Amino acid sequence: MAKEKPKQATKSNDSDINLKGTFISVMLVGIFILVLWFGSYALFLSR
Amino acid sequence: MHLHKFEKIWLVFGMASLVLFLLIIGFAAFWKGTHPQSHIETIDPQNVEAHEAFKPENLGLREVADGKYTVNIVASAFNYDFGTDADGKAVKKIRVPKGSTVLFQITTKDVVHGFQVAGTNVNMMVEPGHVSRLETVMKNTGEFTVVCNEYCGVGHHQMFATVEVYE
Amino acid sequence: MMLKNYNFPKKDARLYMSFMYVTFASLLVGGLMGLLQTLSRSGEFQLPFGINYYTILTVHGVILGLVLTTFFIVGFQFALMGKTVGLSDKQRKWAWIAFWTMLVGTIMAAVTILIGEANVLYTFYAPLRAHPAFYIGLALVIVGSWIAVFTNFRQLYVWKKANPGQKSPLLAFMVVINMAMWFIASLGVAISVLVLFIPWSLGYAATINVLLSRTLFWYFGHPLVYFWLLPAYMAWYAIIPKIIGGKLFSDSLARMAFILLLLFSIPVGFHHQLTEPGIDPTWKFIQVVLTFMVVIPSLMTAFSIFATFETTGRRLGHKGLFGWFKNLPWGDVRFFAPFVGMVAFIPGGAGGIVNASHQMNSLIHNTIWVTGHFHLTIATTVILTYFGIAYWLVPHLTGRRLTPRLNKLGIIQTIIWTVGMTIMSTSMHIQGLLGGPRRSDFSNYAGGEQVQTWISYQLAQAVGGTILFIGILLMIYIFIQLAFFAPKGVQEFPIAEEEVDAEPTPKILENWYLWIGITIALILFAYTIPMIDIIKHSPPGSLPFDWPIGRS
Ligand code: HEM
Ligand SMILES: [Cu+2]
Ligand SMILES: [Cu+2]
Numbered sequence A: 001m002a003k004e005k006p007k008q009a010t011k012s013n014d015s016d017i018n019l020k021g022t023f024i025s026v027m028l029v030g031i032f033i034l035v036l037w038f039g040s041y042a043l044f045l046s047r
Numbered sequence B: 001m002h003l004h005k006f007e008k009i010w011l012v013f014g015m016a017s018l019v020l021f022l023l024i025i026g027f028a029a030f031w032k033g034t035h036p037q038s039h040i041e042t043i044d045p046q047n048v049e050a051h052e053a054f055k056p057e058n059l060g061l062r063e064v065a066d067g068k069y070t071v072n073i074v075a076s077a078f079n080y081d082f083g084t085d086a087d088g089k090a091v092k093k094i095r096v097p098k099g100s101t102v103l104f105q106i107t108t109k110d111v112v113h114g115f116q117v118a119g120t121n122v123n124m125m126v127e128p129g130h131v132s133r134l135e136t137v138m139k140n141t142g143e144f145t146v147v148c149n150e151y152c153g154v155g156h157h158q159m160f161a162t163v164e165v166y167e
Numbered sequence C: 001m002m003l004k005n006y007n008f009p010k011k012d013a014r015l016y017m018s019f020m021y022v023t024f025a026s027l028l029v030g031g032l033m034g035l036l037q038t039l040s041r042s043g044e045f046q047l048p049f050g051i052n053y054y055t056i057l058t059v060h061g062v063i064l065g066l067v068l069t070t071f072f073i074v075g076f077q078f079a080l081m082g083k084t085v086g087l088s089d090k091q092r093k094w095a096w097i098a099f100w101t102m103l104v105g106t107i108m109a110a111v112t113i114l115i116g117e118a119n120v121l122y123t124f125y126a127p128l129r130a131h132p133a134f135y136i137g138l139a140l141v142i143v144g145s146w147i148a149v150f151t152n153f154r155q156l157y158v159w160k161k162a163n164p165g166q167k168s169p170l171l172a173f174m175v176v177i178n179m180a181m182w183f184i185a186s187l188g189v190a191i192s193v194l195v196l197f198i199p200w201s202l203g204y205a206a207t208i209n210v211l212l213s214r215t216l217f218w219y220f221g222h223p224l225v226y227f228w229l230l231p232a233y234m235a236w237y238a239i240i241p242k243i244i245g246g247k248l249f250s251d252s253l254a255r256m257a258f259i260l261l262l263l264f265s266i267p268v269g270f271h272h273q274l275t276e277p278g279i280d281p282t283w284k285f286i287q288v289v290l291t292f293m294v295v296i297p298s299l300m301t302a303f304s305i306f307a308t309f310e311t312t313g314r315r316l317g318h319k320g321l322f323g324w325f326k327n328l329p330w331g332d333v334r335f336f337a338p339f340v341g342m343v344a345f346i347p348g349g350a351g352g353i354v355n356a357s358h359q360m361n362s363l364i365h366n367t368i369w370v371t372g373h374f375h376l377t378i379a380t381t382v383i384l385t386y387f388g389i390a391y392w393l394v395p396h397l398t399g400r401r402l403t404p405r406l407n408k409l410g411i412i413q414t415i416i417w418t419v420g421m422t423i424m425s426t427s428m429h430i431q432g433l434l435g436g437p438r439r440s441d442f443s444n445y446a447g448g449e450q451v452q453t454w455i456s457y458q459l460a461q462a463v464g465g466t467i468l469f470i471g472i473l474l475m476i477y478i479f480i481q482l483a484f485f486a487p488k489g490v491q492e493f494p495i496a497e498e499e500v501d502a503e504p505t506p507k508i509l510e511n512w513y514l515w516i517g518i519t520i521a522l523i524l525f526a527y528t529i530p531m532i533d534i535i536k537h538s539p540p541g542s543l544p545f546d547w548p549i550g551r552s
Helices: A007-013 A020-046 B005-030 C010-042 C053-084 C089-114 C132-162 C170-201 C210-238 C251-265 C281-293 C295-315 C333-355 C358-364 C368-398 C404-433 C449-485 C512-536
Strands: B060-065 B068-076 B079-081 B093-097 B101-108 B113-117 B123-126 B132-137 B142-147 B160-166
Touching: A020 B005, A020 C295, A020 C333, A020 C358, B005 C281, B005 C295, B005 C358, B060 B093, B068 B113, B101 B113, B101 B123, B123 B132, B123 C358, B142 C449, C010 C053, C010 C089, C010 C368, C010 C449, C053 C089, C053 C132, C053 C170, C053 C210, C053 C368, C089 C132, C132 C170, C170 C210, C170 C251, C170 C512, C210 C251, C210 C295, C210 C333, C210 C368, C210 C512, C251 C281, C251 C295, C251 C512, C281 C295, C281 C358, C281 C512, C295 C333, C333 C358, C333 C368, C333 C404, C358 C368, C358 C404, C368 C404, C368 C449, C404 C449
Parallel strands: B068 B101, B093 B160
Antiparallel strands: B060 B068, B068 B079, B101 B132, B113 B123, B113 B142, B142 B160
């Protein structure tokens, strides 16, 4: 949406800041959502 | 606005999961017809007997074809009227064989009620002026408690019945 | 941002504290009811003095779901506005008018409930009819909150005039989003109460359109839960980073998330009406799709929060994949309580996706699973974040300090809440999947194995409920200490700052006409046709019913 800013303006949001831990954490959340949803759907289908 | 590479991956993953869920339930709903109960038929709540299904003699369980049943019920605070048995006693329990297709039709004479055959997917709101209707296959055997699961007054928790599915 | 470490002028602090007194008084009363509910449902105890279960359940739902939340939110948001954009004398006067209107309404509704004239639960579904004073009281609470809404709008407007060309402070922007959402949503319930319920309860209208009243209620009911949640998100985005010694992760993304929440919180009410007759299933499904859209800003929030923790931790020099996590300030209750709230939102939010999944809703609709679900979302995520705010806001307002001892008690409080809620909420979820109904006093029903299993989970809920009530007593003790007895001092009002070199926030994010316009367009899209259907195909109206709720 925003126009890209010259280099120094984006340092803090740069893709090279290390967010590996964050990525792993959110993916675990995502997997939890998938497991709960498919588990519930299986229960729904079995009834 | 600048998104971190990982945030992009995460959002794509998350949104794809949501789309997947929607495709599954959308397919089931629109192709297989497993919408939640949404019967659009109105009725005069003060005169439910005028409707064929809710005449006193038509209440309760009826086998309409081989393996196909209809159950007509009138709810009122704090009772489900399943009609009467041969001795003129109020029916509180119905029995159907496993694998049978059962159509539940229910309406209310007074306030809002719920109708859930606990442990099955039969779960509907029952509202004055409307007929609630859901057809289902009874897949599993057992004794299932029918509960009113929408608050209808101080006797709400005394409103129940039983559905038995036998082998 | 200026003035952060200076206390408010006395006049302002008194205003904000008034909202906090009502909040914590509500917590005590409502919590006691919660305890009695779980004890009664265990089947081991009977309510004393012939008190009806549904009277206390109505008190619990109204006092905690409507009163505690609204008072805390309005008070907290006034404090945020006061800190970031200022409060004039005239605005303070209006804020007091809002407070007293809400309080009078609350007292009216509460008295009506307590004398047994309004056993209708907090959703007051027609055609059960409570005493008119109950509806009038609720209407006053809403009108009072509207006064707060327009005062907040005015506060930002005045600031904007004085600071032309500047972007509004993030927290003020968030408050205005939440209040805009609240106003648009509460129009639904206001119409329902003023046009449908009050004339009908007074006998001027003979009948009521039940489905219409429910649809208006749930048009309001879903944004209501977001109205509770957004102040928690404000703290997560803009306050917690400061507490852990970091900076805002991204001002633009935070604003974007709030805008998406505004857009998609309202046109989704049908997901509470999925099993109702009389609504076209295609429109139900359309609102299910919109409901799934509102998950997206929460996915963004999850990322932002973890990223704030990680960037802060790495900047402080913590190494390894999860070193930043280990070194979060676990001993600081201003962080720890909201953190537990965040964790609870993982199962809470995931459960919400299950609930909203169209036909799958019949798995859990009106079972005690739902109660388990919102005791995770509101009674843990939201409430623990509110507590986390109160630990610094209350002493900031009273000119006292959160002492190490009170901080430690806060940590203990959080742990007690976590344990109690894990027991209560988990057993509610399981019992719900087994079909156990919500909003129900103890009952043996027809007996049998299924019912016996339910009762065993209800016993577990009584254990969890008792632990939770101990947590409430401890919280009340901490509140009283912070309000009256803690040593004098200066408690910081933590507001996170942007990185010095942060990317500028796009102007379009503050284009109110655009966002409110889209919000209204989405509402019209989701509701116009089904609303016309509901009105055109309405059955004969419903007469009022008094006797089922024990009124004569
Ligand atoms: C001591 C702590 C608490 C306990 C033991 C407790 C217990 C309960 C129980 C057992 C129910 C369901 C009863 C039923 O469906 O029959 C319930 C309902 C409810 N609770 Fe709580 N609760 C507590 C705290 C809270 C908090 C902090 C909030 C919100 C801020 C809250 C909001 C609600 C709401 C809105 C309902 C729904 C009422 C209704 O269905 O009409 N509870 N609570
Ligand atoms: Cu009931
Ligand atoms: Cu909702």
